[in-house]
Structures are given as C-alpha cells and as structure tokens.
Amino acid sequence: MNHRYTDVAVIGAGSAGLVAFRTARQWTDDVILIEGGPYGTTCARVGCMPSKLLIAAAESADAARLSGEFGVKVGNVSIDGAAIMDRVRRERDRFVGFVIDGVESIPESHRIRGYARFVSDHVLQVDEHTTVHARRIVIATGSTPSHPPILGGLGDRLIINDDVFEWTKLPNSVAVFGPGVIGIELGQALSRLGVEVLMFGRGGPLGPLTDPVVAGRAKESLAQNLYLDTDATVTGANRTDDGVRIEYLSRDGQRQIAHVDYVLAATGRTPNLSRLALENTSLPLDENGIPIFNSSTMQIGNSHVFIAGDVNEDRAILHEAADEGRIAGENAGRFPLLTAHQRRSPLTIVFSDPQIMMVGSRFVDLYDREVVIGEASFDEQGRSRVMLKNEGVMRVYADADDGRLLGAEMFGPRAEHIGHLLAWAHQNRMTISQMLDMPFYHPVIEEGLRTALRDANSKLQQSLNEAA
Numbered sequence: 360m361n362h363r364y365t366d367v368a369v370i371g372a373g374s375a376g377l378v379a380f381r382t383a384r385q386w387t388d389d390v391i392l393i394e395g396g397p398y399g400t401t402c403a404r405v406g407c408m409p410s411k412l413l414i415a416a417a418e419s420a421d422a423a424r425l426s427g428e429f430g431v432k433v434g435n436v437s438i439d440g441a442a443i444m445d446r447v448r449r450e451r452d453r454f455v456g457f458v459i460d461g462v463e464s465i466p467e468s469h470r471i472r473g474y475a476r477f478v479s480d481h482v483l484q485v486d487e488h489t490t491v492h493a494r495r496i497v498i499a500t501g502s503t504p505s506h507p508p509i510l511g512g513l514g515d516r517l518i519i520n521d522d523v524f525e526w527t528k529l530p531n532s533v534a535v536f537g538p539g540v541i542g543i544e545l546g547q548a549l550s551r552l553g554v555e556v557l558m559f560g561r562g563g564p565l566g567p568l569t570d571p572v573v574a575g576r577a578k579e580s581l582a583q584n585l586y587l588d589t590d591a592t593v594t595g596a597n598r599t600d601d602g603v604r605i606e607y608l609s610r611d612g613q614r615q616i617a618h619v620d621y622v623l624a625a626t627g628r629t630p631n632l633s634r635l636a637l638e639n640t641s642l643p644l645d646e647n648g649i650p651i652f653n654s655s656t657m658q659i660g661n662s663h664v665f666i667a668g669d670v671n672e673d674r675a676i677l678h679e680a681a682d683e684g685r686i687a688g689e690n691a692g693r694f695p696l697l698t699a700h701q702r703r704s705p706l707t708i709v710f711s712d713p714q715i716m717m718v719g720s721r722f723v724d725l726y727d728r729e730v731v732i733g734e735a736s737f738d739e740q741g742r743s744r745v746m747l748k749n750e751g752v753m754r755v756y757a758d759a760d761d762g763r764l765l766g767a768e769m770f771g772p773r774a775e776h777i778g779h780l781l782a783w784a785h786q787n788r789m790t791i792s793q794m795l796d797m798p799f800y801h802p803v804i805e806e807g808l809r810t811a812l813r814d815a816n817s818k819l820q821q822s823l824n825e826a827a
Contacts, residue, residue, distance in 0.1 A: 365391045368483060368493035370475045370635070372462055374400045374677050375668025375684035376499035380465075382688030383497070387650035390692070391493070393485055395474030395634075398462045399455035401501055401669070402677045405521040409451040409647070413523070414710050416443045417454075417551035421712065424458045428747055434521050438553045440529030451524055476636040480662070495663045495691040498650070499684060500631040501584040502669035506624035509596055510536060517622050520545060529554055530620035534596075534605055538565050538589055543581070543711050550585040556616055559607065560589035570722035570768040572734070576752045577715060577770040596622060630670045631787050640664075655699040656686035665691050678706075704786040708775045713737075713751045716774035718781040719766030720756065729759035731822065733791070733815025735807045737771040742802040748772035755781070755791075755811045762790040762819050767811075773804045780808065793818045801826050 366387040367379045370395035380392045389694045402408060423436045462470075472488035483491040504519035511517075520541050531554040535546040542558060545565050548745040550556040558581075566583075570575040581587050588610050605617045611780050630649060637644065643660040646793035650659040650666050657665045667683035709715035733755045743749040751771025758765055784794050791812050799809045 360487075362492065363391060363489060363500070365389050365494070366461075367391070367495045367497065367688075368393060368475070368491050369497040369499060369688070369691075370483070371499035371501060371589070371631075371668070373499060373501045373668060373680070374402055375501075375670075375687070376463065376497070376678040378681045379497045379499055379665075379667055379688035379691070380469075380685030382685050383692035386689070388693030391469055391491060392462075392465060392472055393471045393473065393475045393483070393491070394462075395486070397461045400677075401460055403454040403458045404451070405524060407677060408454045409447055409524040410446040410520070410541070410548075411710060412450050413552075414544060414548045416446070417548040418712065421551050425747060440552070441527060443552065444526050445526060450748075461696075461788070471633070474634050476634055477639045480640050480642075480664075490705060495694050497684075497687045498635065498659075498664065498666045498670060499668045499687070499693050500635065500670045502630050504624060505525040505601070505627055505629040507536070507626055509593065510624055513598050513603055513622055514618070515595060516598055517624060519624055523623065525786065531555060532602075532617075533557075533621050533623050534559065534603065534617065534619045535623045535625055536560075536593075537625035537627065538587065539625055540566055540707075540709050543709055543715075545625065546585060546624065547581060547711050555619075556585040557605070557619065558585055558587045558594055559591035559593055563590045563592065565589050566711075566715050567707050567717055567721075568715060568770070569724075569770055570754050573722075573752055573754055573768045573770050575715075577713075580713065580750060580770070581711070590629035596633055628669065632670065653699075654702060655686075656690050656697050657683055658690060658697060661782045663691075663694055678703075704782045706778055706782040708777070708778050710775070713748070713771045714769075714774035715779035716769040716781075717767070718778055719764065719785040721766060722754070722756065722768055725756055725765060728765070730765065731757045731759050731762075731815050731818045733757065733813070733818065735809040735811035735814065737804075737807050740804065740807045740810070742804045742806065743772050745802065746772070748804075753777070753807060753811050755808075755815055757791045757815045757819060759819070759822055762792055762816075764789055764791060765796065771807070777805060777808050780805065791819060 367383045367794050368388040368391045369376050370393050383390045423433050471485050475483045475485050478484050500626040535542045535558040538558050538560040546556050546558050564623050565578050592608040597604045602620045603622050609615050652659045652666050657667050665687035667687040668680040690697050707717040735750040735753045737743045755767040756765040764785050795812050
C-alpha cells in the first residue's frame, strides 16, 4: 500500500476538478489530482461539444430544406446518417484529445489513477493501492445520467446521451423521455435529421422555462415537427426483438402503441457521491445525501472540504462548474483563509431552434416581488423575418420600484447572443432605462430586445404616473 501526504487532494478531473487543481497550485505546489474514470470532461466527451456537432448537422439539413423559400434551389435533401455520425465522433475525439493532452501534461507526481473514497475526514483510499492523507480536499466527481424505473428492463435499447455519440448510423425512430435541455437538443436534432421522435415528459415543464407565455410558445413550436407531450401518461415500455414497444395515452386521452428502435433517457442526472463513502466523515449532508455548502466559498459546512461542479446539484453548466472549481481551488489552496466570491449572473442557453435563453431571476422566482414585464414577439421582427427565423417571444422582468433588470426568459432566434447582452446588463445591475441608452444597430435581431425593453419602460413610467 502506498501512502501519500498532500496539502490538497482534488477528486475528479472534469471541468470543475481541473480548474480546482490548477487554481490550488497557485497557492501550494503540493496538490494531487485523483481520477478513476476516463480523462476528458463530460462537456467534451458526451455533452456540450458532441451535441453541438449533431445540432450543426441538423441545422445544415434544415437550412437546405428552407433554401427554396429564398429562391435558392438545391434539390432533394438526403441525410447520410453514417457520414454525420462519423464527423460527430471524429470531432468529438479531437476535442477530447485536447483535454487529455492537458491532463497528461500534469506531472505524474501530481496524478493518481483510481476511485477515491473517504476513510475519515482527512484520509482517502484510492482503489486498493494508495492511501492519501490530505489537509484539504475538493470533491469534483460530476454526475451520471439517471432514468425512471419504468425504463429499467429495456437492456441495450435504453440509451443515454453518452451512447448517442457512439452510433455509427442514425436509427429510424427514438422515444425521448425527458424534455429537459438534453432531451430538447438531441430530440429536435434527430428529428430534423429524419429520425422519427416521440418526446415524453412529466408534470408539464419544457426545458428550464418557467414563464408560461414563453414555455407555451416553445411547446407549440417544437410540437410542429415531433410528437411532444410534456405531461405524458406512459403505461408501458417493453423490450422487443428489434426495439421497444411503448404504450401511452395521447394528448387527447386515446390509448396508443408505438414501436421505436431506442429509448433515450434524458430524465436528469445523479451526483457521483455513492463511491465516496461520505458516511465515514463528519461532513453535513442534506436529506438527499448532498453535502451542504456555501455557494460563495464552496466550503462544506465549516470543514476543510470543498465541492464544485455537477456533483453539488447547484448549477450544472460548464462555465458555472469552472467558476466553482476556481473558487473551491483558491479556498482549498489558501485554507484556512477563505474568500467569498460574488457569483456571476445566471445564464442558461438551450441550443434548440428557435433557441431558449434564461438570464437572472426566473419568472417563477419573482412571485413575491412587484415586477413589470416587457414583452416582444419575433413573429414580425424585421431581421428575423429577413432570415425566415421570425418565430418566438421574449419577456424581460424589471423591478417595479427602481426599474432594475431582474431577469428574462426567451424562446426565439439567436437567443444565445441576446442572452449574453442581458447577462452582462444584469450583472452590472442596469436599469431598463440605462439599457435603452445603449446602441442598437439596424437591422439586427437585437432590436427585438429593444422592443421588450421599451415595453417594460412604458409600463414602468405608467406605474410611476399612477403612483404620483
């Protein structure tokens, strides 16, 4: 048995763990990175990057089909599923390769291969070969896709997003369980590439949206090209010789039977905590077994242990994981000195078409505040119509007292860019009036944002006049 002694041990070499490791080394060179799974972050291997490769292919196919509306004739559009998936895997491997090169450039004296578990508050056992005695520890073990029990007996016909990117060709049909971010992005992309897609949800939500106006418009749009039921009743899912037989009630209550090649479970992710044996520590845990931590310092309770990334179930997005890794790494490296960091404004983007965007406080978070809502439709917005992307709605939320931007939700064209403008304004605590003083070019889609801001500003002025 090997025994290692270190200032900081970082468990997990994903996006959060790598940033935590590099940041901690700014304060002490005595840092060890422990990883039992494959190198290469979730984003590079099975998340943001390969999914965008599939989405890019779908966007290309959709643009080719739409070209006739501009008077550009391209003939019949055919989908070469094998070629699409070959590019997805090649480019995915290239992105993963960059990450692996970065990890392997870390000296071996700072890396241990294997799965770590706690023996006590300061002692980690890595597989059966190494005991690590650490003064401080960062948990950055990520998360794993989960699925409901009804899908448990489907064998190799039940897949998660990881499996999609190993396909060598596209299937004929897929049922997607879970219309969250992953389900929407992959489900719509597959549908646009000629795969028959059924999408089932529970409870009614679509993606991260909470604004009923925006969510309603998004559901209406997405349902035009694939079967979508965000509050479905699925009564059975059974493995057959060549796929899966699904029994469900249609949106109008009629019993339906569908046969699909695969079922894609996009029903959420579970924090990778089970291997860690947290019961051997004195760390405070919530009712779900998740460590209780301070989101400004990433410190668990008052301990010497920090947590970052998907494993904490806070903000499961790459840029947030990187931020958390930086905070956790700095505070672990400097401990017992701690710095409480101001978190960046929340920003969520779903790469559907049209895209979904959320910034700052969600609609559902504002139920107990006096709020003014500015709204803009993109159905007749100039630049959107020029590009035949004129579909969607944006709603911005402002504080009724001081006019400050509180948040926004949007389903519409180029939402990824408008989302960044709003996130910067939100983080700088700008008012609606101050945002309207910023330049807007013509003709651009961002003019739709100006329309929503003007609507909010008008309502703010009306509210002031009524108060006077």
